[in-house]
Amino acid sequence: MVITKTATPPAAARGEDRHRLGVLTGVAALGLDALASCAYGPEAIVLALAAAGVAGIQLTVPVTLLIVALLAVLVASYRQVIAAYPDGGGAYAVARRNLGPTAGLVAAASLVVDYVLNVAVSVAAGVAALTSAFPVLLPWTLELCLAALLVVVGVNLRGVLAGGRLFAVPAAIFVGALAVLIVVGVVRGHPLHPLPAPSPMGITASVGVLLVLAAFANGCAALTGIEAIANATPSFRVDRARRARQAELGLGITLGTLLIGLAVLVELFGARPTDGRTLLSLLAEGSIGTGPGYLVVQFATVVLLLVAANTSYGGLPVLLAKLANDGALPHVFGLRADRQVYRAGLVVLSVLAGGLLVFSGGQVNVLVPLFAVGVFIGFALCQLGMLRHWLRHREGRWQTRLGINGLGCVASTVAALVITVEKFTEGAWLVVLVVPLLVALFITVQRAYRRIGGELGVDQQPACPRSATSVVVVPVVAITRLAEKTLSAALSMGDRVVAAHVVFGTEPDELAATREFQRRWEGWQPNVPLVLLDSTHRLLGPPIARYVRSLEEPHVVVLIGEVRPERWWERVLFNRRGSVVARYVGRHTDAVVCRLRFPLRRATVSRTP
């Protein structure tokens, strides 16, 4: 395979690089959901084949070989993608650049759906592995799922790096445990003791092409996640593209080997679906019994599946940030918080995945049919884009590359069609509905940003700013040091200052208060004109806004003085009128709204009687 020279500029080395991924940590942090699909992929195949009884189960190895072949094609294709697009973005970037913006958005929408489903499926499958080992926990499935999700979110708020290093250990243990289990089982050639009785299940299908297609559609769930490395290439250390390609290859070889090994075990052991037990737990029991080794396998599976959800946290926020930079999502998704975390994307991913878990009650079988559809739409668009890429850039051994990506395109398109048709009534319809809706959202946001950008003149040079006469309106409630400080600030800010006192109510006490205010103002003589504004309905904002609109100066400033209490609970002692006026005037006039906070300090109290 030819590796294109990357054009990535070396990443800045000021300590940021140590937050990044190497080949092994990359496989661990970004390839986990692909590896973890060993826990539900083979089970999905067996579940479909079991509809034809024991004869169906004997097709496990052939179907798995079909899926591994598809895996090989896709890995080869994605290595091309990494080489050609080292800035990441995967299907989105490739489809957008080569097939046009709308195809890019379709790819992005399908990826968004899949990243979210990956979190939900991984968490649910992890909890299923746990309840296989400890059936007493079965009634708490959903609660366990949500608790696990919270743990994953907490870890990811600390940054993608923390995930990578932390998760390398369980990934190694899981792969090692599966390798031991496969080798022991294949060498012995039969289960250690008879497996638990399979669930009673009528034979509803016969061995044939349709059965193979159904099993293939189900098994494609095992390939979800292999695109994550290509999408997150910028998370790697220098030089990114080389490390990412190595990680992609390592992931493909490991995953393919494990899938074939597990399929062979299924046929050797004659394993069939059993209520309340995962297929992997049955294979472990058949291979190494239910001793401490069994618990190690189950525990490694639980931990790995829970951290597999992490792949989405490495991938989706980066994708959403790209969409935000292209104006297809609110800019907030493009803001990095501390430790390189795109916080908005992280939160949206967590909320949606939590919603799916609640919706499905934490059941893997409800979620898996939704899963593969979107993934393969993305695969197909990405490979189609790569075809266009090589046809445009006919350089190096472009014919070979065109062939690789052409094969990938055909294979993933066929897979996408098979899955959609096979799984339509089982939930794929939801994905078929959500993807266009997401695309419509992206396009709406893009149009709005374009309109606003035109209005703001982002691409033009604006006129030079120039000074103009200004007037400062200061709402005054009482004659205090706050009023003095506010009016002083106003005199420093504007060419003209007006104090505005709102008079409301015609109760005797209210009228008396107004007279008293006027009397004190006259006694004070602050050299600022005072206007009295009548209020209808006892509201403060409208009379001030009305007065502001009546002014003729080009720049009107409303300066609101507020007390800032020293202790938090003292806030309730102030009636938020400042906030109310600021908000009303800000919404209903073009004035600049200013707020001056007068700090109350305990130290100064001793000076006052």
Added chain:
Amino acid sequence: MVITKTATPPAAARGEDRHRLGVLTGVAALGLDALASCAYGPEAIVLALAAAGVAGIQLTVPVTLLIVALLAVLVASYRQVIAAYPDGGGAYAVARRNLGPTAGLVAAASLVVDYVLNVAVSVAAGVAALTSAFPVLLPWTLELCLAALLVVVGVNLRGVLAGGRLFAVPAAIFVGALAVLIVVGVVRGHPLHPLPAPSPMGITASVGVLLVLAAFANGCAALTGIEAIANATPSFRVDRARRARQAELGLGITLGTLLIGLAVLVELFGARPTDGRTLLSLLAEGSIGTGPGYLVVQFATVVLLLVAANTSYGGLPVLLAKLANDGALPHVFGLRADRQVYRAGLVVLSVLAGGLLVFSGGQVNVLVPLFAVGVFIGFALCQLGMLRHWLRHREGRWQTRLGINGLGCVASTVAALVITVEKFTEGAWLVVLVVPLLVALFITVQRAYRRIGGELGVDQQPACPRSATSVVVVPVVAITRLAEKTLSAALSMGDRVVAAHVVFGTEPDELAATREFQRRWEGWQPNVPLVLLDSTHRLLGPPIARYVRSLEEPHVVVLIGEVRPERWWERVLFNRRGSVVARYVGRHTDAVVCRLRFPLRRATVSRTP
């Protein structure tokens, strides 16, 4: 009884007066909870006496006469209060002026407790009358209570007046229905047909002083609410004091007559407590049968009790406003909304009453023991204050008045002691606990306001405001029309203007963006110096706050330009950075924080390509 000439200034007549109460509407709006206590007061007496069996029931009339005598004393006393304090406030105002601020706050705290309990008890008793007539509704007691509370709140948000006029009709029907029922029953002298069997109940007490005390303590609940008119005198039309005194007298006569009449009926019919039925519904059945007349009585009771809760809405918000004006509660309680409604007090009352209903499950018997304690603490303090008042102001027939209030003081003190001792374990302890806590709250708030008032110099004349040099800092994110408009405003506001651009992140794309910004700024030449501020942890607020603190000018203004989108959903397209910076800088510096909103208008879009 001698009526003191009032010193109230005539209320302003600009249409506000028609929102106020006359004598009859005053009895209806403010005396309702006293009248409505006919529905649970006699029942409370009978419940206590039934512990001594049929012999106990025969004490109903003597105990009721004792309570009516107390009523007469209290009405006479409160007429003195109205005359002496026509500005309202009742126990609070009287105790505060004559016994000192702390006694006033104790009276206020007890009144707060009682107003809240009145709402809860009235609503619960109203629902009990309803479920007496329609036992099928019994399981929905709490839900009905909360729904009824919502209706009362809704009516009161429209103003006290709307309550008064609207509620005069059911009050008249209730009083009329009770009068008919009593006259018919007394004339016939025996029940129309045998009453339903009383609940089985062991005889646990013998006829004697303790039994009378227990019945008296229970029956005092019938007198709650007679102070409401004195507390809310300012709600009456001119001249307030005379109308309020007439209303107080009318209320006393009506209530006393009804209580005695009902007690006579109880003895004539030998009525005893029956599960799921109110005493009043038993008397109605004995007097006029279970035909349409019975339903009229029950329906009138339900409606009256529900509107009885309204008395608290007339009284508590006024009391809280008085406390707020005296600095013992946050000022927000003193703010009148449209239609004279003190909205904060109304909301607090509703939330607390709703909480009590939920806590008690809507059961009258759980709430009644808590009720009378606080009321009689307030009565006693008020009358004690009046004693001091007459001893200080020895004018007119002060000896007579001293005598009236002295009698009132002794009677209500004795009643308060009896109720507290008798009902301590049944819930009175809660009131004994809450009243001091409320007093502590009032005192804490008063101290805080006093400290803040000293700091603000509310009683002194502040220095004259004076101008000083100022600098305006403008955070600029991008070079757009928004930046132009913001810098123009800044140039009009300050002696010196500085544009501040926060640089964060060392990712290649971020460094490139900063270079591009500098290049465009140099091309723009806006004649404003630009400072680049480095951000740690990718936050916007801290670098700007740090820069602001480093400036030497006495007045620093931070002017933040923000886009105001035309459509509400477009808000999500802007990342709220303006708000974040405004809040951070406002909290961490003494700078004046200004926000300029740049409106996006659809009309102008057509001009841009």
